[in-house]
Amino acid sequence: MNFSELFKLSSLLCKFSPDGKYLASCVQYRLVVRDANTLQVVQLYTCLDQIQHIEWSADSLFILCALYKRGLVQVWSLEQPEWHCKIDEGSAGLVASCWSPDGRHILNTTEFHLRITVWSLCTKSVSYIKYPKACQQGELAKAAQKFLKSLAFTRDGRYLALAERRDCRDYVSIFVCSDWQLLRHFDTDTQDLAGIEWAPNGCVLAAWDSCLEYKVLLYSLDGRLLSTYCAYEWSLGIKSVAWSPSSQFLAVGSYDGKVRVLNHVTWKMITEFGHPATINNPKIVVYKEAEKSPPLGLGRLAFLPPRAVAGPLSSPESKYEIAEVPVSLQTLKPAADRANPRIGVGALAFSPDNYFLATRNDNIPNAVWVWDVQKLRLFAVLEQLSAVRAFQWDPRQPRLAVCTGGSKVYLWSPAGCVSVQVPGEGDFQVLSLCWHLSGDSLALLGKDHFCLCFLETEEGVGTASGQRGDHT
Numbered sequence: 160m161n162f163s164e165l166f167k168l169s170s171l172l173c174k175f176s177p178d179g180k181y182l183a184s185c186v187q188y189r190l191v192v193r194d195a196n197t198l199q200v201v202q203l204y205t206c207l208d209q210i211q212h213i214e215w216s217a218d219s220l221f222i223l224c225a226l227y228k229r230g231l232v233q234v235w236s237l238e239q240p241e242w243h244c245k246i247d248e249g250s251a252g253l254v255a256s257c258w259s260p261d262g263r264h265i266l267n268t269t270e271f272h273l274r275i276t277v278w279s280l281c282t283k284s285v286s287y288i289k290y291p292k293a294c295q296q297g298e299l300a301k302a303a304q305k306f307l308k309s310l311a312f313t314r315d316g317r318y319l320a321l322a323e324r325r326d327c328r329d330y331v332s333i334f335v336c337s338d339w340q341l342l343r344h345f346d347t348d349t350q351d352l353a354g355i356e357w358a359p360n361g362c363v364l365a366a367w368d369s370c371l372e373y374k375v376l377l378y379s380l381d382g383r384l385l386s387t388y389c390a391y392e393w394s395l396g397i398k399s400v401a402w403s404p405s406s407q408f409l410a411v412g413s414y415d416g417k418v419r420v421l422n423h424v425t426w427k428m429i430t431e432f433g434h435p436a437t438i439n440n441p442k443i444v445v446y447k448e449a450e451k452s453p454p455l456g457l458g459r460l461a462f463l464p465p466r467a468v469a470g471p472l473s474s475p476e477s478k479y480e481i482a483e484v485p486v487s488l489q490t491l492k493p494a495a496d497r498a499n500p501r502i503g504v505g506a507l508a509f510s511p512d513n514y515f516l517a518t519r520n521d522n523i524p525n526a527v528w529v530w531d532v533q534k535l536r537l538f539a540v541l542e543q544l545s546a547v548r549a550f551q552w553d554p555r556q557p558r559l560a561v562c563t564g565g566s567k568v569y570l571w572s573p574a575g576c577v578s579v580q581v582p583g584e585g586d587f588q589v590l591s592l593c594w595h596l597s598g599d600s601l602a603l604l605g606k607d608h609f610c611l612c613f614l615e616t617e618e619g620v621g622t623a624s625g626q627r628g629d630h631t
Contacts (some may be wrong), residue, residue: 163611164209176219204224216262225256292322308354313361343382358406386426398503412504431533434520447482477578498618510557562589
């Protein structure tokens with residue numbers, strides 16, 4: 160495992176292009192595009208103000224920069240660096256901006272949620288979509304993220320589903336992306352529609368209510384209600400939702416600390432995954448992170464690269480130990496007098512081969528749970544020394560990358576676990592991460608810097624340098 164040098168970064172804005180050739184990052188008002196392999200600067204663009212959001216077009220030919228505070232969107236071309244486009248939403252402001260799947264239209268919405276404006280880069284024409292569902296007020300980036308939960312494209316790019324709010328009722332409209340004509344319009348039996356998401360095959364649309372009412376609704380492409388699912392009443396409900404890549408399963412994470420998996424045939428629950436604070440089953444492998452400060456001898460110093468001396472030597476080494484059951488996991492008692500309590504399943508993701516499901520229960524913040532989807536059982540648990548900030552699956556194989564806001568990155572695969580110290584000057588804290596589409600590299604994002612982690616080409620995480628569990 161090799162690491163690049165640290166590069167400057169703002170607001171965790173760093174994304175690989177869809178074709179995997181480029182890596183875009185932001186430093187205040189500058190957009191830097193690098194070669195994803197050599198990290199040489201390919202293009203450097205200057206925007207009119209600080210960038211709050213970036214997004215590649217699907218064909219990797221254009222990149223969008225949203226300047227929410229100025230109500231502006233600037234678009235840059237990689238093929239023609241001298242060409243650029245500026246979209247000004249005026250005094251109404253800008254809450255969210257995204258590409259259409261064809262990479263030639265941009266969808267903007269104002270902070271008053273009066274409409275979505277569809278801008279065409281080819282014809283310079285403008286279309287309007289009324290009544291988009293409003294976001295909660297607050298920080299612009301969070302508002303944009305919430306808005307995008309109310310807007311979903313099918314994976315083939317043919318259809319757009321949009322959550323709407325009219326006359327104090329929730330609706331969903333389905334548009335044809337080729338001409339932005341309305342295909343279907345129907346109301347949803349929800350109190351406050353919280354999000355929508357298409358199945359990967361584009362045949363079923365999942366819609367779910369806010370946390371105040373537990374309700375999942377499944378619709379066909381023509382707007383027919385296929386099924387409604389409710390696990391319980393009179394308590395906080397749904398917190399996270401994820402489709403499996405095969406579209407066979409819909410995983411619903413709830414505030415009661417359980418994941419319920421629905422099947423695509425009857426849309427009934429086939430299993431329920433709980434997150435107990437104590438693990439007693441001896442068949443479950445529990446990886447427990449342990450740290451120790453190794454003695455620093457002259458022989459050890461002689462083998463260290465020069466730029467590693469200032470950083471990792473002052474940070475204790477980390478390794479995984481296999482804990483003996485029963486294992487008691489560290490729990491967090493939520494504040495009962497505050498909104499958005501830190502309880503329930505706040506994050507879940509399927510592996511690309513559909514074999515595993517990774518989850519995080521927010522009131523057991525230091526643990527990542529890995530479930531065997533085919534056998535419907537708990538497969539492994541990773542207990543970290545710090546709260547888990549993010550995890551993401553390798554797009555090519557069942558390999559999970561985890562970060563906790565420290566100077567290490569963690570990798571899990573069915574073969575075992577590895578903990579790797581990120582070299583670099585100062586205290587580089589990994590706050591987020593994203594995989595390259597090949598699975599050969601991983602971008603590690605900090606508050607002010609980022610670096611690339613290049614993994615070995617052999618299969619499994621055993622090729623990475625670091626400490627692993629004794630059984631591997």
